[in-house]
Amino acid sequence: MKLTLGDIYAVPLPNKFFAAIKIINISGKDTLVKTTPYIDTSIPEITNPLLQETLRNNRFFYNNLPAIKWVNGEFPKGFIFIGNIPLTDIERKWRSSTFSESWSFVGHDVFDEWRYIHDREALEKEIEELEKKEMMDENIKKHKEVKLMNDSDFWTLVSLINGTKQIKEGIQLLITELAKLKVKEIKLFEETLSFKLYLLDTKDHACYFGDHSFREEKPNTFSVDLFLYARCAAVSRGEKIYNEILDNPKLMPKNEFLEELLDVTSAAYEEKKGKEFNFNATYDYETFSNKNGWS
Template sequence: MKTKKTNAHPGDLFVVVLPDGRYGAIRIINQVDKSLLIAVTTYLEPRIPSVSDQQLQMILIQNRFSYKNESAISWYDGKIPKDFLYIGNIPVSEHEKMVECNKYSGSLSSSCAHPVYWEWRWLNDRENYENEIQAERLKREEENKHRIHVPKQMMTDVEFWTYISMLDLQQKDEEDAASPLVMKLAKTSVSNIKRFDETLAYKLYLLDTKEHAKQIGEFAYNEEEDYISADGFLYARCAAVAKGKFFYELALNSPCDMPKDEGFEILISIAHEAYVKRTGKEYYYGTGCSYESFENKEGWR
């Protein structure tokens, strides 16, 4: 049966539309509280599969760029997105129950299924794929090479780290972890929310260096391949900030102390969430410094 499903259980199979219009499939192989261990299957076809398709029991092995025979599995937080199509359940085997994974990829979205498409491109259209990745990076660099990154009005360090200390990192769900900080910021002024955003962007910008990118764990920057996931590096920098002042300053001055295989994606959404709660309107604001990866030109020389 093909239907929408908002909750999830180990063994559940979901189909996702890939960038080229074909279908990919992911399977949940473990669940801890609100976190899901997602496996990308080898399924890649122009039609929606039936639950009996053998490819749905096969986990994709990745070899593109810096990957070396690595299983496409990762932990995600959040509810099942609306664009996930539930097709059935294949009970998790005893072997699968023993699978260990320390990779965390942030909030669950349809992009979790994209590795099967990227691997297909790597095998069947590698030159164009590599050129596209390089072109995207060069485009970002060209668009921003003349930008001067200067923060606008920021909080004092004491103010900023006091707010960051409100994150409840004992919570496994990012939204739950961020909630105390969002609620506190939402009770302050709009200008204060923007000052928080400015300070956060600047802290993330300072960590945007090649040396820091080399130290984020399994998917760190590979100099030979000249590749790293821009989003993955951003979320790792978010994790460094979320851990507080002492950890951040240690990592800033000693890149080898960057968090390994960790992320805290929701951090860059906190100002937006607080603003919406405060005003009931959408948040449109550009910080003086960009937190996006590769924006710190000096750091990537």
């Protein structure tokens, strides 16, 4: 379809609404599109005065930003030609740094602005759910890209912590066994340990680890460090108990901390190579790193 500057099109929106857009610039395969303030359940006449205006976005973080964007891709067959209104001098001068790879949501700004005024609670909930899903998808993608130690091997090594009478002796035994592994295996252990701690980094788990647990009414009593050390204690309990704690936060160890677990990998590497262990795991185990767990 050949577009002409000044062309006005009706855009079908959800709930049987229509928006109206205007073509204000064309550069190669890119088109600069303006969304008008028009929104109704019928297609506007070309004489409708709203088609002369420009929608201003004011929802959420927007601050009276004009609804103008560059769009790339094939023009949608579902858009309905209304007519042509010659460009104004102001429209000829419009510039935009906003760019879209498709026409899928062109014109939808006016629907979102309408909902922000008339249906804000539902809109905010939808956006929140969408952000959670995007974050979850990103975490899944990241997890697939991260190589972890075989679960059986990891938990066999962790079981050494409680295989002696004293925890300190168990920690040293774990360090000794890790130092016997190849460097890449030591790194795999660190990746896996970090991931296990990351999964426990949730508000629900933070509410049940003892005297310094998270409480909405007393946020200053919460210790981010002790929560991390409590998660270390949970990991040290072994695979079965760890998985039970993961599913049921109320089973978190109470006032039990094992900060030493955080240093076993670096200690093993130094014992093996005689130098400092400079390695950053993909998953950050520091408290509040698991955004999904605290949302």
